[in-house]
Each structure stands twice: as C-alpha cells, then as structure tokens.
Amino acid sequence: MKSGIVAIIGRPNVGKSTLLNAILKHKVSITSPKPQTTRFNIQAVYEDDRGQIIFVDTPGIFAQVDDPLARKINLKAEESFDLGVDLVLYVVDHTRQRDVEENKTLGIVRRAKAPKILVINKSDVKEPTHIVQYKFLEDEFDTIIHVSALSTHNMPTLLDAIFEYLPEKDPLVDRSILAQPALNMDSKMFIAEIIREKAFLFLRSEVPYSLTSITDDVVERDNGSLYIKARIITSADRYKSMIIGKNGFMIKEISMAARKELETATGKKVFLELTVETDPHWMEYL
Template structure:
C-alpha cells in the first residue's frame, strides 16, 4: 500500500477545491467563482485499493496586499515544504501570466515532484498549449518534475489518470488516517466556511475579500437541537447593508441555505443566528485574525 501527502497549489480560482471535492465525492472545501475563496489549509483523505492520499487544499497563490494575503501565501509555502507531491493546478481558460510565474518560482524550490493538472478542459482546450510551452521553458530548472495531465474537476474527466500519476509518485507506507476519516478540518471552521460560501455566491464580485465569518457560539441545547451564533464581519457600513439585503432578505436566504448544509454536517437540527457587523480593516487586526482561525 502507498500513502502520502499531496498539496494542491495554484493561482486563485483554478479549481483546487472543486477537484478535492470531486475526488472525495463529498464537499470538504468551499467553492465559489470569487478568487481567494479558500483561506485555510484543508485536508481531505482519499482511500482506495492502491493506498491513501492526503490532499491538502491551499489558498490560491497571489501577490499579497495585506496581512491576510501574506498569511494565505505563507500557508501555501508551508504546504509545499511538507508534502510528498505537489499538484500544481492551472486554469486552461486563462492565459499563463505574471501570477503563474510567481507560483513557478515557488515550485522550483520544491523538494517534492510536481504534477501539473491542466484543469477546466470541459470548456475546450483553451490555453493548454501555452501552459505546456510555459512548462517546457521552465522544465530544465525544476527538479524533479513529472508530468502534465489535462483534467476537468467539474466533470471528473481524466481524474482517474491523475490519481494514477499521483500514486506512481508516492512511496510505500501505512495510511496516516483511519479509513472513515474524510477531513481533519475543525468543525467550527467548517461551519463558518459554509456560511461564508453562501454570502460569497450571492454577493459575487461586489464584496470580494472584505467578508469574514466568526462563529461565536455552538451550544448543544438538546440532543435534537444545536444553537449556533455567527457574526458576518464587513469593513464598511454599505457592505453591511449589502450583506443584510432588502428588508433582511439576503441574510435570511443565505442563513437558510447555510442552516440546511450545517444540519447535514452535524446531523442534527440547528438554530442559526446570524448578525452583520462593521469592523474596519479587520484584515490587519491580529486579534480578529486569530479569532478567525488564522494563526500568524
């Protein structure tokens, strides 16, 4: 049996979390069309007759602008340095550019072999050739480098081949986690991530990175009901208005959807209380970043 850690690394929005969820057959990491959706290292455990792969989803690698941005990139570097295989995910619907070069610079110093997944081929070939060319150009400098696999994280096309390539790079070893464990993501964070996703998908590009969710309280009121209180942090008064929506419609809808998903996660009924709060520059506030689970 083989086993090992595989870090999913790429620019924001390339489909890292979508791939992780597809391979595990269950949602362990939130997904949205907004770049920088993932803010935590989130592990997902894949088992089959060949062995165990512990996938580590990471935030999209980008050029940081604030404390949170630096934290996100550090999380990627940490994943790179503690993995057996780097799975570099490229979005073939977008031309490789500056951000890609930035990542490649980071991958060059990876001690682990690198596999490039050319994602979103359900949309056609896109810039596949550009990525291969880009790859060829840097090929002599990356060591050891493996192979590229075109895939679709959405439809699952060619992901069996990707798994094959990953297993062939892993060493023989005992599994790290018992077979029934799917993720080691802490529950409180999982809950706040579900809530955050519901707002991200509704607010689209309007409120990209200034929204955060703090889960203040999880209390088991009875065997059948758990009370959860969460605060949506935004930076400005008008953002708070957007989060709440006309007559409270948006916060209500998002809350209902989140409640259903959290009920599935916790396998119990929940009462979800959501409030919105203005907290200017929370991304630079170490106290708040800590409360959000970012350990700087």
C-alpha cells in the first residue's frame, strides 16, 4: 500500500482546484476564471487499490502582497509544506507568460525536499502557448506531465506518476467514515464556498475580493428539502449595493446559481435565503 500527502502548488488561476476536482471526480474546491479564488488549504482524500493520497489544494501564490487578504492567502500556500508533504505537483499554465509571480512560486517549490512533478495544464488550449518559457524546468523535475484539468485529459497518467513517487505506508485516514472526500470542510463551509464561487463568477473587477460568505443554518425539513440561511459579508456599503444589484438582480442571480448547484450536489430541493451585510473587519477573522 502506498500513501502520502501531495501538495498542489502554482500561481493563481493555473487550474489547481480544477485539477483536484478532476482527479477526485468530485467537486471539493471552487474554481473561477478570476485569480485568488482559493483562500485556504483544502485537503481531500483519493483512494484506490494502489493506496491513499491526501491532496492539499493551495491558494495561488501572488507577488503583490499589499493588502491584508493577499498576505494571508500567500501564507496559507506556504503553510502546506508544514504538513510534511511527500510529493509536490507544481502546476503551470502554458497559455500564460512566465512572470514575477511564477518565479516566486518556483522559489517556494524549490524549497520543498519532496519529489516534484511538473504538471503543464490546459493542454486543450493550443494557442497562445508559451511552453518554451517552461522548458528549462524539465531538468529540475522528476517527471513532466501534460494534462487538461478541464477535459480531464491524462488524469490516469498523472495518478500513475503520483503513486510511483509515494512511499510505502499505511493509509493516513479511514476513508470509509467520510461521507465525501474533503477532510477539512464541513457542509456549512462547502455551501459558503459555493456561494462565494458564484459571487466570483457574476461580480466584476474587485468586488469578489471584498467579500466572504458564511452559512448560518442548514435545516432538513420533513418533506426532505433543505432550508439554508447564509450571508455574504463585504467590506464597504458601496460593494454591498453592487452585490445586491439593481432591484436585487445580482443577489438573485448568485443565489439561484448556488441553489441549483446545491440541489444537484445533494439531490434535494433547496431553499436558500441569502442576505448581504457590511463588516469592514471580515478579513481579520479569516
């Protein structure tokens, strides 16, 4: 039996969370076209007859740390190494140029003592490509694998390579007692994340970075439906009115998309009561 902890590292938006969901064939981590979607390390278990892998999806590392949220998220990515990782997946996006963020991320990856796999993501996109800028990495990494997390292309090859580098060890957790693969997220947190994902999708420019989301109540009613009460918390009133939108249009859109996804995930009818409030200090509680 093989087992171990595998950290997924890369600059924002390269597709780390999409990759984790693709490997697990289960959504545990939210994704969006905007950078800095993931805000905390998400741990999830994969298991088959070869053994057990605990994946840690990390927030993308970004160079500009001029606001408190960015600073905290950067620290979270580095904290994943404190878990004592057995393998690092360094994910790069060949469709984007290398930049200062990429160099900073590589610097962190280089500090890890574990074996490292270079995962070149978005292989479904042929143009534009900056693949030549990543060529120099080939000597540094134990293996290089081209994947498309979106189309799930090459996931079995990636899993084969991961198992190859993991140590012979007994499983770290008892997967049979877990209802789903996520280890450090309960259903309330997952619901809040789905709401935040929809906010990232529908809100423009800096608004998604001004907010967080909290689930207050999840009640299963006698008829089997779920009643969920949740809040979006934002740092300023001007953001609050943008999140609510004209005649409540925006909050309705976010709420409807979240409700639909939660209905699909749970197989239950969902009532979602979603409100918006202002708290300029929410980042301090993160």
